[in-house]
Amino acid sequence: MRVHTGKRLTVVGAGVIGASVAWLAAREGWQVELIDPLLAEGAEQTGASWAAGGMLAPFSEAWPGEDDVFELGAASLRRWPDFGARLRDETGVDVFTGTGTLLVAVDGADIERLTMVADWLTTHGYRPQRLTRTQVREEVPSLSRSVRGGLLVPEELSVDNRALLPALRRAAEAAGARLSARELTSIDECGGDQVVLAAGSDSPRLWPGLPVHPAKGEILRLRRRPGTPPLPTRIVRGLVHGRHVYLVPRDGGMVVGATQHEGHDQQVTVGGVRDLIADAEALLPSIGEYQLADAMAGLRPMSPDNLPLIGRLSDRVVAATGHGRNGVLLTAVTVDAVLAELDGGQLADAKAADPGRF
Ligand SMILES: Cc1cc2nc3c(=O)[nH]c(=O)nc-3n(C[C@H](O)[C@H](O)[C@H](O)COP(=O)(O)OP(=O)(O)OC[C@H]3O[C@@H](n4cnc5c(N)ncnc54)[C@H](O)[C@@H]3O)c2cc1C
Missing domain, CATH: 3.30.9.10 (D-Amino Acid Oxidase, subunit A, domain 2)
Structure with missing residues (x-):
């Protein structure tokens, strides 16, 4: 793991995916800005992460032929106990x-x-x-x-996603991330040496043509x-x-x-x-x-093949979106994959989710 002290990272979207990336990237020394209109005090939470059922369920979501979807989910479930324990240690919130x-x-x-x-x-x-x-x-x-x-x-396992989401945002802030309650209309508005696009189903508005619906x-x-x-x-x-x-x-x-x-x-x-x-x-x-x-x-x-899009869209922009029915489950492996991309590498467990496949 490299230390990124002083390098600026903008994360667009503060659902479970963006908030987790902001939290753990800030812990690795990135100077993080996390942007989402739903960070405004009292904002009604309308994102998928607030709606979700909170199941971490790769086996019961499995479907014959979707081998990569299953393997990615299983890889994330393996990571969840440590991910949840780290969140509990930093925030006092046990989400399981x-x-x-x-x-x-x-x-x-x-x-x-x-x-x-x-x-x-x-x-x-x-x-x-x-x-x-x-x-x-x-x-x-x-x-x-x-x-x-x-x-x-x-x-x-299952988690309380309505405890998870605020805990992740608090953990991000406590790790040094700056929370900005605003909506971006273009990715070009982002400052930062690197940008992580984690705007859920709205991601194609910021990256036209991205195959997410x-x-x-x-x-x-x-x-x-x-x-x-x-x-x-x-x-x-x-x-x-x-x-x-x-x-x-x-x-x-x-x-x-x-x-x-x-x-x-x-x-x-x-x-x-x-x-x-x-x-x-x-x-x-x-x-x-x-x-x-x-x-x-x-x-x-x-996404068209039920796998998320996690990986580089350009030298500056990394996608972390398209998590479909399993974004809470996939949070743990997605963060590791995004941090690996920001380090210049690729997480073997998440190779199948490379957006380059489209
Ligand atoms: C009914 C339902 C049940 C589900 N149950 C489960 C489950 O049991 N287990 C499971 O693993 N998954 C489940 N899911 C799927 C899971 O909720 C999603 O895959 C996951 O929440 C996606 O997280 P996200 O952070 O990418 O998106 P979101 O939570 O939607 O967050 C995206 C954020 O981006 C922000 N944003 C959008 N555009 C902009 C912009 N231009 N500028 C700034 N910010 C922007 C939005 O405001 C939003 O807060 C369920 C989903 C639904 C709808």
């Missing part, structure tokens, strides 16, 4: 909320899809535990009797009320007649997500809420007794 994912299915076709994913994971040297209907209900007794079977992935995701936050059955102790991810839904236990309640539609609009629709609740209820019949505390839509920064 849970361990282990239970993947469940309700009909024959859903079971077939789970089996296909389990078989594919096995070819990658990982054997998720296959559970019968009875074993699934032993893991989470409040699950519906209509759940027919599942897989257990004990290694996956938004996919809207609606997500709910529920609060447990007195007398409601106990919360699941695992993340529960379900396939309900082909539709995905997840329940992430969180601090007296749970997060229920998420819809997926192409486009820029960030309104929460009645249909989106209805589908999420209906699918969640198919897994957890007691869900109707919870308080509906929050509903939000965020924009996932998608």
Whole structure:
């Protein structure tokens, strides 16, 4: 690792990706400016990082054929315990909320899809535990009797992204980064010897032609009320007649997500809420007794091949964007990859994410 004392770095975007880069680059001696209009005091948080479910879930997000996506996610999950511990040491905030994912299915076709994913994971040297209907209900007794079977992935983690995001911004500031609450209209407005573009789904506005597009995701936050059955102790991810839904236990309640539609609009629709609740209820019949505390839509920064874009766009600009459905998971490996680029190298684990592939 080189020391960069006095060299100036501008980071555009203070979501989980930009805030993490700003924090750890400042720790390496860069003189950092972190720019984002959402840094203004009292600004409503509309970024994907605030909307997210907080799952660190490369195994349950795995899909046959997406080998590089899986390997990158697994590389990031390995880094998360140290990354989270370092953040806790510097800020006092422990962002981890849970361990282990239970993947469940309700009909024959859903079971077939789970089996296909389990078989594919096995070819990658990982054997998720296959559970019968009875074993699934032993893991989470409040699950519906209509759940027919599942897989257990004990290694996956979850974090509270709404604790993570402010903690990262505070850590960046404490490490010496200057926080600027403003919106850039052009990358040329950036000072700095180097620039990291981490503007999420808006990144192409600053780098036209960058292959990143938004996919809207609606997500709910529920609060447990007195007398409601106990919360699941695992993340529960379900396939309900082909539709995905997840329940992430969180601090007296749970997060229920998420819809997926192409486009820029960030309104929460009645249909989106209805589908999420209906699918969640198919897994957890007691869900109707919870308080509906929050509903939000965020924009996932998608790329054409579901891999992010991490690497050089020019001598001065490094991309850290396009993290799609997994940006919270990928934060830990992205920071290492960006710091390696700023050092003049490339992180082997993140080679597949080089934007030069487009
Ligand atoms: C509903 C939903 C659920 C999700 N669940 C998960 C999950 O469980 N696990 C997981 O790993 N991932 C999840 N994701 C994906 C994850 O949230 C994203 O991949 C990740 O947050 C992307 O982080 P980011 O920092 O790149 O983008 P953002 O959080 O969107 O941050 C980008 C920032 O750039 C700023 N910006 C934009 N333009 C400019 C400009 N011109 N000048 C200055 N600043 C600018 C914005 O204001 C914003 O704050 C989910 C996403 C959604 C929508």
